[in-house]
Amino acid sequence: MKNPALGTQSRGEPIQTFLAPMGTPRLPRISHGEGIYMWDTGGKRYIDVSSGPVANNLGHANPRVLAAMQAQAARTAFAFPGMFESEANADLARLLTDQAGPGFDQAFFVSGGSEAVESAVKFARQYALSQGQPQRWKVISREPGYHGGTMGALALTGDKHQHEVFGPLIREMPKVPAPFTYRLPPNHTRESYARHCAAAVEERILAEGPETVLAMILEPVGGLATGALVAEAPYLDEVRAICSRHGVLLIFDEVMSGAGRTGSFLASDHWPNARPDLVVLAKGIAAGYTPMGCLLAPDHMVRAVADGGGFMNGFTYFANPLSCAIGLAVLQEMVDQDLVANAAHQGAVLAERLRAMIPHCRLVGDVRGLGLLLAVELVADQDSKRRIPLEMNAPAMVQRIAMEEGLALYARRTSRGAYGDWLMITPPLIVTGAQVDEIADGLARVLARFDAVLRAAGV
DSSP states (O other), X not given: OEETTTEEEETTEEOOOSSSOTTOOOXXXXXXXXXXEEEETTSOEEXXXXXXXXXXXXXXXXXXXXHHHHHHXXXXXXXXXXXXXXXXXXXXXXXXXXXXXXXXXXEEEESSHHHHHHHHXXXXXXXXXXXXXXXXXXXXXXXXXXXXXXXXXXXXXXXXXXXXXXXXXXXXXXXXXXXOSXXXXXXXXXXXXXXXXXXXXXXXXXXXXXXXXXXXXXXXXXXXXXXXXXOOTHHHHHHHHHHHHTTOEEXXXXXXXXXXXXXXXXXXXXXXXXXXXXXXXXXXXXXXXXXXXXXXEOHHHHHHHHHTTOOOOOOTTTTOHXXXXXXXXXXXXXXXXXXXXXXXXXXXXXXXXXXXXXXXXXXXXXXXXXXXXXXXXXXXXTTTTBOOOXXXXXXXXXXXXXXXXXXEOEEEESGGGTTOEEEEEOOOTTOOHHHHHXXXXXXHHHHHHHHHHHHHTTO
């Protein structure tokens, strides 16, 4: 017998998931959630420390969102945009572009971040054609970096291990180094390395041939590939100037960093001189209540593409009325509850609590990020910044210990740990001061237990 959600039954039990190797311990089964907390079917409570995969910005069971979901479903859950306009789509686009500010006048809604990234690249390509530049097709991205799991987005993702597996299926795009601030090459300061990485963008454009380069895509504040990386100040301004100089579009992937998480509605707001041409959003704009992604674009680019025959892009569920109504309720709740300001305030408090762990826990190498997009990089030794041995599989082990301690924690590594291990500390934007303390105290317990495991193993 087949279970379409889980796999093929074995001895009466379904395979747990396609994502985990056979023999992996079963995960707890979710019962319900409320606010920043979740409960399994055994009654155990967990703090949603990472908002799932940095998505549940409003927490769980928000009454306003649930009411909007029910009301829209009662009217119509689906209407294809090629046949009908949707009031929910128009209202969400209006509120979203108001929050995004000047230069982001139009919104194209899809079902998630990978679709949104691919939509941005397709749109950029059609815009280049509308400008009589058919030779532009290359999109520069960073190594490491993450832009999604579909084939087009994977071509932009800077993860060597994934490219070893899927490389034959895709046309890999040019890469440049990410401007890390923690582990620096010899003879570099944080600022000098930021300038070096910006210069590498121009060098790559020139090497590829400026007339062939369509766009540069990057995360203004890093997500899972770099653990909340915030480049030193010169970097984004210089990248913006370089792209403008060569007619290259600049795309900000704000799938994680957008929708208020960094303490500003768009992370790009922190760098007013580095305003991108296009912005990609997902995750937080619907806060996990429905799959949703979005491309933001300026009027003049949309008009050019429309006049050239229209945007050659669409998906079954793009601009879905039910999802748009849910997204509208999420965004209105963020505005009414002033959650962007709460993210800035509580993020600063949480960052200080995390940094206070450094003198007391040898495993905390770095704390970085903006607002409530924070990460803790784990090390075996603070002075040398030595990584925890790969065979210890630090992300998986910390996650397991955290679940035992009642913390649902998102731990990551890129390229099989080539760049380190980190914990994403990204609670919902509704988090309170008391809950920040609860998270910090719980994380200290988790790391103390993990440290004991490492010491017992001689690490």
